[in-house]
Amino acid sequence: MARIDLNNIRHAYMPNPLSEDDFALKRVHHTFDDGGAYALLGPSGCGKTTLLNIISGLLPPTEGEILFDGRDVTDLSTEDRNIAQVFQFPVVYDTMTVYQNLAFPLRNRGVPAEEIERRVRETLVMIDLAGRAEQKARGLTADDKQKIALGRGLVRSDVSAILFDEPLTVIDPHMKWVLRSQLKELHRRFAFTMVYVTHDQTEALTFADQVVVMNEGEIVQIGTPEELFERPNHTFVGYFIGSPGMNVLPVQIDGGDIHIGSHAVRLAEPVATNSGALTELGVRPEYVRIGEKGMPAQIVRVEDTGRRKIVHATIDGHPVAAIVSEDCVIPSDPRISFDPAGTNIYADSWRVDPVRDARGGAI
Amino acid sequence: MTKTWNNRAWFLVLPVLLLVAFNAIIPLMTVVNYSVQETFGNNLFFFEGVKWYEDVLTSERFHDSLFRQFLFTGIILLIEVPLGVAIALTMPRSGPWVSVCLVLMALPLLIPWNVVGAMWNIMALPDIGLLGYGLNALGIPYNFTRQPISAWFTVVLMDVWHWTSLVVLLAYAGLRSIPEAYYQAAKIDGASRWSVFRYIQLPKMNRVLTIAVLLRFMDSFMIYTEPFVLTGGGPGNATTFLSIDLVKAALGEFNLGIAAAMSIIYFLMTLLVSWIFYTLMTRGDEQ
Numbered sequence: 038m039a040r041i042d043l044n045n046i047r048h049a050y051m052p053n054p055l056s057e058d059d060f061a062l063k064r065v066h067h068t069f070d071d072g073g074a075y076a077l078l079g080p081s082g083c084g085k086t087t088l089l090n091i092i093s094g095l096l097p098p099t100e101g102e103i104l105f106d107g108r109d110v111t112d113l114s115t116e117d118r119n120i121a122q123v124f125q126f127p128v129v130y131d132t133m134t135v136y137q138n139l140a141f142p143l144r145n146r147g148v149p150a151e152e153i154e155r156r157v158r159e160t161l162v163m164i165d166l167a168g169r170a171e172q173k174a175r176g177l178t179a180d181d182k183q184k185i186a187l188g189r190g191l192v193r194s195d196v197s198a199i200l201f202d203e204p205l206t207v208i209d210p211h212m213k214w215v216l217r218s219q220l221k222e223l224h225r226r227f228a229f230t231m232v233y234v235t236h237d238q239t240e241a242l243t244f245a246d247q248v249v250v251m252n253e254g255e256i257v258q259i260g261t262p263e264e265l266f267e268r269p270n271h272t273f274v275g276y277f278i279g280s281p282g283m284n285v286l287p288v289q290i291d292g293g294d295i296h297i298g299s300h301a302v303r304l305a306e307p308v309a310t311n312s313g314a315l316t317e318l319g320v321r322p323e324y325v326r327i328g329e330k331g332m333p334a335q336i337v338r339v340e341d342t343g344r345r346k347i348v349h350a351t352i353d354g355h356p357v358a359a360i361v362s363e364d365c366v367i368p369s370d371p372r373i374s375f376d377p378a379g380t381n382i383y384a385d386s387w388r389v390d391p392v393r394d395a396r397g398g399a400i
Numbered sequence: 401m402t403k404t405w406n407n408r409a410w411f412l413v414l415p416v417l418l419l420v421a422f423n424a425i426i427p428l429m430t431v432v433n434y435s436v437q438e439t440f441g442n443n444l445f446f447f448e449g450v451k452w453y454e455d456v457l458t459s460e461r462f463h464d465s466l467f468r469q470f471l472f473t474g475i476i477l478l479i480e481v482p483l484g485v486a487i488a489l490t491m492p493r494s495g496p497w498v499s500v501c502l503v504l505m506a507l508p509l510l511i512p513w514n515v516v517g518a519m520w521n522i523m524a525l526p527d528i529g530l531l532g533y534g535l536n537a538l539g540i541p542y543n544f545t546r547q548p549i550s551a552w553f554t555v556v557l558m559d560v561w562h563w564t565s566l567v568v569l570l571a572y573a574g575l576r577s578i579p580e581a582y583y584q585a586a587k588i589d590g591a592s593r594w595s596v597f598r599y600i601q602l603p604k605m606n607r608v609l610t611i612a613v614l615l616r617f618m619d620s621f622m623i624y625t626e627p628f629v630l631t632g633g634g635p636g637n638a639t640t641f642l643s644i645d646l647v648k649a650a651l652g653e654f655n656l657g658i659a660a661a662m663s664i665i666y667f668l669m670t671l672l673v674s675w676i677f678y679t680l681m682t683r684g685d686e687q
Contacts, residue, residue: 095584116590124581130599141599145590189589 039105039197039230041069041092046101048087054099062087063254065101069198072228074221076245078235080277084254085234089200092232093120105197121190122200126207127182131175135166138174139188146193160192163223180212191223198230205240217244238278250274266321267379272386275319281347281358284325288318288382295382298353300332304377306391314384322347324379325359327367331374336367428667434660452661462662464637465645472552472641473620476559480616481609483560484567489601491572502572505565517629520558524630544631548638551631555639558626563616570612574605607681614677621670642666 048062057063062084069075077085090096092103094115102111110118130138139157148156161167164184169177174185183204190199205213221244224231235241241248242262250258250265250273258270269275275283288295288302295302295318302318327334327348334350334357341363348359352373359373382389435452437445456462491501511519526532526543531554535542544550578600586596624643627633633640633648640648646666650659 093584093588095587115584115587120588122584122588124585126579126581128579128581128585130603132599132603141591141595142589145592145595186585189585 040071040107041198041230041232042104042107043067043069043088043092044102044104046088046091046098046103048084048091048096048098048100060099061254062091062098065256067249067256067259069230069232071106072230073247074224074231074233074245076233076235076241076248077251078238078241078248078277079251080236083251085236085251086202087254088251089122089202089232089234092198093122093200094118095122119193119195119197120200121187121193121196121198122202123183123186123190123204125203127179127186129174129177129182129185131173133174134171135161135174135177135185136170138185139192142189142193156192156194160188163191164188165219180208180216183208183216187220191227191229196229198232201231201233201235203235204233205235205237213240220244238280242278250277252277268381268388269319270388272317272319272383275321275381279321279323281322281360283319283321284357285383286318286320286352286355286357288316290316290382297332297355300352302375302380304380304382304391308382308389308391315386316389317383317386318375319381319383319388320375321379322358322360324376325357326374326376327359327361327365327371328374329368329370329372331372334371334373336371339367431660431663434656435664438657448657452657453665456658456661456665461637461645465640465642468638468640469621469642472556472559472623473617475556476563476620477613477616479556479560480564480567481613484564484612485571485605485609487564487568488571488575489597491568493576502569505568505572508562508565509569511562513625514629516558516562517626520554520561520626521630524554546635548635551635551639555627555630558630559620559623562626563619566615567609567612570608571605574608575601578604610677610681614674614681617673617677618670621673 043065046062046065047060049060051059054060065088077088079085087096091098094110094113094117098111102109104110105118130141133141136157139160140153143153143156157170158167161170164187166181166184166188169181174182177185187199187204190196205216208216217240220231223229233241233244235244242265246261247259248262248265249256250271252271252273258265258274260268260270265274265278269278269283272283272285275285286297288297290296290308295304297318327350332352334352337349337351337356339349340347343363345363346361346365348361348367350357350359350371350373357373361367436448436450438448439445487505492498508516520531523529523531524542524544526536532542532544541547542550542553544554582600582604583596586600591599622643623641624647627639627641628644628647631639633644642662643666646659646662649655649662
């Protein structure tokens with residue numbers, strides 16, 4: 038296992054990139070710690086697979102360098118980097134048995150026979166396929182095939198990191214949960230460095246200690262699932278994570294006061310933005326209160342999801358979603374207020390930190 | 401769901417049955433009819449039983465042409481299938497050259513059989529043909545109308561030129577259907593070029609290659625036009641394959657009974673081999 042440093046990586050698929058827009062991956066500078074579980078989360082085409090292929094060496098980056106445990110591997114091929122990767126579609130060698138599939142990467146590297154035997158038997162137990170070692174791989178179900186693909190990575194004891202490229206896409210929903218739990222369990226026991234690419238927020242948030250959210254070739258936020266939820270750094274993160282996503286409303290900042298149209302909003306801590314920036318307020322539906330106090334609102338519709346209700350309303354024509362408990366009664370003259378703890382201010386889509394005075398507290 | 405049986409549905413099969421009857425069963429039965437009777441013209445027929453079959457099966461002439469037929473089919477399969485796979489492997493997987501390669505490959509397939517025969521005939525002429533003249537100029541004695549070896553060389557070369565493309569196109573289609581992830585996974589597993597071929601490309605091409613071998617077997621087993629135009633079955637009987645022999649018997653010697661019995665035997669052999677292939681293919685699917 039290894040620490041992975043990405044130093045100013047940029048990548049363009051065209052030969053002579055000129056402007057920033059030509060880059061599919063715009064300046065990534067980040068460290069994946071040894072033994073960490075990371076998720077790269079973002080919509081299709083945001084560059085997450087590109088980044089993964091750069092780490093695995095399938096794609097040489099246009100600029101920047103990659104270090105494994107401080108050793109520069111930028112120019113090394115995939116084989117020499119000692120990486121394992123699990124792909125979206127399960128890759129198994131059809132004509133081989135499960136055992137031979139797992140032995141394949143070791144045989145290619147000239148590992149002695151008894152060592153292969155030992156490692157493969159161990160791995161078969163780890164991926165729960167010990168009973169099917171002699172079965173032909175082609176007859177297995179998609180999730181078993183995906184386990185074999187994972188096993189071919191695990192079997193190499195010295196592997197630097199295991200990379201996953203949307204590995205659960207073709208797996209049945211009920212098996213997804215099982216496989217994900219097994220992955221987490223394997224990570225807990227053996228502390229592999231794992232990087233997991235997905236566009237599914239549930240997968241990312243349940244799998245990873247640290248989630249790297251990407252959009253349009255850029256990393257917009259790196260944080261724990263909790264941080265991404267409480268303090269989205271960018272309106273995209275707020276919108277992409279959570280269901281429904283964060284409400285984003287245009288606001289005017291006038292000195293210390295914040296207004297949505299004619300209504301004043303209270304924050305936990307004041308913020309300062311440079312004038313001229315497009316300022317917006319972000320608040321997750323979980324922090325929107327409906328009751329007798331606050332801004333007058335029109336209810337558009339209410340969705341009942343079972344345990345709770347999602348209320349879609351408008352304030353001065355701006356749509357706002359709120360999540361309220363099942364037994365919440367919506368008054369006839371509904372008013373909406375935002376919980377200051379969950380309200381963030383964004384300038385040009387990036388979150389503005391609260392202003393703190395010299396004593397360290399909020400003004 | 402429960403199955404219901406409705407016998408009236410058989411009426412819907414009737415049109416196909418009629419079509420098959422007219423273009424396959426009736427002509428075939430006519431041949432069967434000829435194969436068990438002796439005729440002297442004037443619509444006079446005498447029943448002969450299995451005499452013609454016995455004659456054909458015990459005739460040395462039939463054995464020789466059958467041997468030549470299997471030899472020819474064996475040689476061209478051994479050349480065309482590996483060569484076709486090798487060419488398909490070297491073709492680009494993407495980019496502008498793909499269409500160029502495909503068009504070049506498809507070109508021989510578009511040329512009519514008799515034109516192919518005529519082309520190679522001219523090419524191979526020892527005095528003016530590029531191939532014939534060239535070989536002789538290099539000091540290799542070559543004359544396909546006199547030396548059986550030269551005749552065989554030319555017929556085989558012609559067939560390879562004409563039909564390897566078919567194997568290439570099928571193998572290429574098989575290769576193209578392999579997702580990129582397989583190659584990437586193989587790289588990560590440290591597989592050699594040979595391992596990639598052996599464990600990824602070959603298994604994935606398995607199906608199309610079986611079809612390629614089947615098609616090439618059937619076509620080459622029934623080959624007539626090209627060798628007829630090129631060598632006419634000569635020199636002597638050196639390139640007299642089954643179909644050429646059959647035409648000689650039927651139209652040259654007017655031995656209708658012998659020719660009909662030969663046709664039936666010929667047909668049954670092709671059918672048998674095709675059936676074996678079909679069983680192999682479908683059994684492969686079930687696994």
